[in-house]
Amino acid sequence: MARAAKVHVGPLVSGRLTKAVGVDASLLRSSVPKVLAVLVRRGADFATAEDAVQEALIKALGAWERTVPDDPTAWLTTVAWRSYLDLMRSQSARSDRERRVATEPRPGDASGADDTLALYFLCAHPTLSPSSAVALTLRAVGGLTTRQIAEAYLVPEATMAQRISRAKAKVSGVSLDQPGDLVAVMHVLYLMFNEGYSGDVDLAAEAIALALRLARVVDDPEVAGLASLMLLHHARRPARTRTDGSLVPLAEQDRGLWDVGSIAEGVTLLQRALAEDRLGPYQAQAAIAALHADARSVKETDWIQIVEWYDELLALTDTPVVRLNRAVAVCEADGAPSGLAALGEVDKGVPRRSAVAAYLHECNGALPTAAELYAEAARQAPSVPERQHLTRQAARVNQLLRGR
Numbered sequence: 001m002a003r004a005a006k007v008h009v010g011p012l013v014s015g016r017l018t019k020a021v022g023v024d025a026s027l028l029r030s031s032v033p034k035v036l037a038v039l040v041r042r043g044a045d046f047a048t049a050e051d052a053v054q055e056a057l058i059k060a061l062g063a064w065e066r067t068v069p070d071d072p073t074a075w076l077t078t079v080a081w082r083s084y085l086d087l088m089r090s091q092s093a094r095s096d097r098e099r100r101v102a103t104e105p106r107p108g109d110a111s112g113a114d115d116t117l118a119l120y121f122l123c124a125h126p127t128l129s130p131s132s133a134v135a136l137t138l139r140a141v142g143g144l145t146t147r148q149i150a151e152a153y154l155v156p157e158a159t160m161a162q163r164i165s166r167a168k169a170k171v172s173g174v175s176l177d178q179p180g181d182l183v184a185v186m187h188v189l190y191l192m193f194n195e196g197y198s199g200d201v202d203l204a205a206e207a208i209a210l211a212l213r214l215a216r217v218v219d220d221p222e223v224a225g226l227a228s229l230m231l232l233h234h235a236r237r238p239a240r241t242r243t244d245g246s247l248v249p250l251a252e253q254d255r256g257l258w259d260v261g262s263i264a265e266g267v268t269l270l271q272r273a274l275a276e277d278r279l280g281p282y283q284a285q286a287a288i289a290a291l292h293a294d295a296r297s298v299k300e301t302d303w304i305q306i307v308e309w310y311d312e313l314l315a316l317t318d319t320p321v322v323r324l325n326r327a328v329a330v331c332e333a334d335g336a337p338s339g340l341a342a343l344g345e346v347d348k349g350v351p352r353r354s355a356v357a358a359y360l361h362e363c364n365g366a367l368p369t370a371a372e373l374y375a376e377a378a379r380q381a382p383s384v385p386e387r388q389h390l391t392r393q394a395a396r397v398n399q400l401l402r403g404r
Helices: 025-042 046-063 072-089 092-101 116-123 130-140 146-152 157-171 182-195 203-217 221-235 260-275 281-294 303-316 320-334 336-343 353-363 367-380 384-402
Strands: none
Touching: 025 046, 025 072, 025 116, 025 130, 046 072, 046 130, 046 157, 116 130, 116 182, 116 203, 130 146, 130 157, 130 182, 130 203, 146 157, 182 203, 182 221, 203 221, 221 260, 221 281, 260 281, 281 303, 303 320, 320 336, 320 353, 336 353, 353 367, 353 384, 367 384
């Protein structure tokens, strides 16, 4: 029996759709990668297959206004395949290819093995730049419109359309049967998450949704660790900025604003991942984030355990950024002198090192040095909010010096 269509939603999926319709957005968007993967596996080139899926989605928006079919993915697959054949027939230069791929759909094709993972791999193909891989993932797996992606990245729609078109052209000849790189996929999702929020698209939320979907189709604790890390970081977002846009450091955040539901979900995912005893960098970072989320204040944070997790993380991926963050944790756990000693292992050219050095020197009572380092860090800051925050820190420490 057909299900009743769900609540009224705003513009979604197709770049040509500009008016709201009574179809469930999540239902459509979750079907996009499955249908696209089926068409590609049947022999369709990626770019034309993607156009055919968009045509099917437009038809679905009209056909599903009253009722949704029992198997939406199968319906979309059938319509998309027909649209693909129509597109192929309209291009006489491709007549030979049409005869090769214009076969009847195999029974159970749409509801069989889920090719979503293969589509993740395709969108993270090594021939693509990181920015192109993120854009293609948002388009093909996430089901966002080109306009939405362009607005999220603050670029003209035409520019983003060209970027996506070039990315599709690069992977059009790649078979879904080729092995993929799960590490590359996770890297693409983490890049997407770190883009944050802009326009009407929350890229962090999109990245979380895609990571959770990936965790459902692949049994890998690092994928669960990545999803957990995203959820735990995202849970603190409401407390990270004031109404004027200024930054609020962790020590000053109102922890009552943290999203308890996201924290609980993140911790549950992490516990399941750690139980498999196959530790990876994302799990270690998620464990650190979970310890921060568990504490009612900075003073009540289990800094000793956080340092231990940073040591685990260093064993997995020894990077300057990890050592920089570890130095702060060592300061909180063992005192400023120990933190400064740990900071000595970090190259002076590492971004944000001056800001960490300023904090550690302030904790150690060296206020003149701290004031100079805060001012230096402000000059090096990569964003206006960060520059303003560090400038205020320098002014605060100078005020303390004048009050002596």
